[in-house]
Amino acid sequence: MAKLTALKPSLRSPPPLLTTPPKLADRFYLTKEWRDLVASIKRERGPYCEAVLPSGQVCRSGNRIIGDHIQERRDGGADLDRNNVRLLCFACHQAKTAAARKARARGRV
Template identity: 35%
Template sequence: MSRIPILSPLVPKSDGRSVQTEPKRVDPFYQSDGHKRFRDAVLARAGYRCEWIENGQRCTKAAPAHRLFADHVDERKDGGDQLDPANGECLCGQHHSIKTARARAQRFGLKG
């Protein structure tokens, strides 16, 4: 019995997007010594624990088990001070994403 050769597909594989997005690039600001000092100060002040408050309880996620972000309370895009630790809060990845999405929605006039 002879085997039937399998042909490769005629249509190339696609990820389904009609427009390809550009690869992410790190903003050089986040690599600066000033931002590193800002980040260190914000995380240390918070005791390396997420500062998000929900239902009257502070988030329990903390370093080293969880990745933490020094988030700008008033975002840089909205004119917030970039390097003042008083404009920073320590957030875990989940709460950083929520806060950023809400700020973006508000910036574009959507509910957030």
Template identity: 40%
Template structure:
């Protein structure tokens, strides 16, 4: 048991290293999400898919505002392929992202 909150010495370095990798990836992805090409694909996709796919699957009608990559870019997902996109509301996107982050953190 740890005397203080945080990571033990054996895992502290690994967690810090992974955070740095994730941060560098985020900065690269953020640049992509600001590109004119992505904005055009996102707008066209949301026009074609105006409802949240997850809410719709549960019988709810909620407007989609996020064109989400089903397979994340950091995991090799295709950037512009509509087959790798799903329309989500903010709540569903946040739940999906939190789940991905938790799974990724458990791998460390």
């Protein structure tokens, strides 16, 4: 008796018509002035996340720490004012940026 084998599907999913363009870093964040400022803040404050969590505690993660404008540049925040920069881990930065984008879309900024 012959064995039945599964046939490979002959139809494939079509390629997506729309793709997300790759994210390009704003040239400002590649400047020596910005990098020097963030390095200086990390030396001064320590390389830990300064985000306040919903529980009221400070995150303090040391994972992928980046400098973040408290008031975003596009919303009028000063570029190189160290008082407008806090250190955030990547996860907290993504959450903060998404919330700011949502608020801006609703016209609250």
